[in-house]
Amino acid sequence: MSTLEIKDLHVSIETEQGTKEILKGVSLTIKTGQTHAIMGPNGSGKSTLASTIAGHPRYNVTSGSITLDGEDVLAMSVDERARAGVFLAMQYPVEVPGVSMTNFLRTAKTAIDGEAPKLRTWTKDVKAAMQQLRIDADFAQRNVNEGFSGGEKKRVEILQLELFKPKFAILDETDSGLDVDALKVVSEGVNRAHAEGKMGTLLITHYTRILRYIKPDFVHVFVDGQVVEEGGPELADRLEEEGYDRYATGAGAATIAAASAVAQA
């Protein structure tokens, strides 16, 4: 049983206009076996939270903490976080020319486990996982993400999730840009990993569509760098019907939302 705990997290980035605060005090606790969905409009800071947990150098934590079973995640380098059991399925996986998928997967698995996987079982595992995610076998010979379509890249992210077996998986808009079939395949992959009972999941999404396939235990609504509402899966259903309008910041926006509700009526 593991716990990933985020406490009063404040994060800023450097822009040409100066320092900009994106996360304004986020607190969240995820335990093994749980699935948390973070939902919110564009620009609300959802992806910043994901990248910050993984340790992307662009984001500066100005206060607050992230701990994994009490260990200070913020003190760890990017690779240490991954080895500690944090996995980020990226929104835009980059192409790494000259590095083959096979070589990459084996190198990463070796780094995470601290020893090289047994060649025979490893090859079999990779093949089986690729098959389940409907990834062509020849992808193994290709360079990491090079020339893959958007949907293929997302499937390869989930392939890694299944092979690396992290303690916590953070899925950063894994559903965006996927057609329904691909969405099902990807969701099945996440559910398989989850069903082993050793993983907690933080699912970041803009749309409720993926929640039909991956059932969250908790839903957190993110607006302007803060969690504005929390609840169970029923909150997702409400969001599907009502959208994010009612969370729009400021009295003016609330009035507009109310007015549009009246107009619709």
Place this chain on the structure above:
Amino acid sequence: MTDITTEKARIGAPSAQPFINGFTEEGESLSPINFAESKSPLAGEAVKSHSHGGGVGIPDSSRAGRLTSYKLADFKPLTGMEEDWRFTPLKRLRGLHSAVLNGTAPSVSVTAPDAVTVETVGRDDKRIGTAAIPEDRVSANAWENFSEATVITVPAEFEADGEINVVLTGQGTDASAQHLVIVARKFSKSVVVLDHHGSAVVSENVEIVVEDGAELSVISLQEWNEDAVHASSQQAKIGRDAKFKHIVVSLGGDLVRVTPSARFTAPGGEVEMLGLYFADAGQHLEQRLFVDHAVANCKSNVLYKGALQGRNAHAVWVGDVLIRKEAEGTDSYEANRNLLLTDGARADSVPNLEIETGLIKGAGHASATGRLDDEHLFYLMARGIPEDVARRLVVRGFLHEIIQHIKVPAIEERLIASVERELAATNN
């Protein structure tokens, strides 16, 4: 004037309109001085003795106009201001441009299939000068000073099983001159490896004849000791439908300057020129190549990739591709990629493309010099791979693109190990 059929019509192709005075269908008429000697690659017997392409006092307006001569005296002493020497630290040439090159040249040891002829010949052998003419002072100095040459001949239609290994071992640091001639006769298939190592200060001329229909790969490896200084002019003459692959790998030596060229003499030829270099602190690795599309319907592809690390690691790549007016149907591409692994390294990259006809299939050039991409590193590290391993993965992948073209397993393995050593040296 060429007849223009509808098949040939394409974007940018000339119209049937009368031309403006002083203009041809391809643009402004060039000075007749530059045209005079640009007809054939070696420009025939007249040029063999002496030629001034650009004319006295006229700067070269085309790569074709460069001075070529077998006589050292025709080349002015170098000042470092010359276009083709401006990146080279002349002080570190250790006399290759100024001294009499009478030191002991690197020893030559050749392992080859029985059918391949290996001869040591004197200066008067008639094969000397068939493929090359010096294009710079250091090359001319070697031409004037070499005492004997090694001539390797692959017989017609012979398909060599295994490569021809030429091991050149430096014999010390007195400035010396070396001469090699490689002749691939008609329809032969072979791979020649020039394996340079040891300590030497040497200017080398390599003449390469690829006869009609022959397929030849020449792989020049520079894994010299740290104190070596090496200038190597490697000129190839490409026959009809011949295929020539040239690979330069420069890893060791204080200063290495390789100037390969490929000249098409008949249609249907294909040339691939590849290069890999890894410059460490203080090393100067320079490559200047020339592809001369002098005839129609030939194809060339150039790719050089280099990694640099450490203070004053310096790599220079200059790629000249000339598509002459006669070279219709040419398809060519050249690219150079540099990866700067640390501060204090410098890469100069100059792709030059001259096109004198619009009736070509393609011509492109590209150059990019950069650091390791932070996003690549982040991606790999986010999968638990430590930074040093991630950097090595990326650099290895970058350079392997060239190594995998060598297709001689023993050499590929050796170079992979060499690259690993380079990477381990400064913990990249």
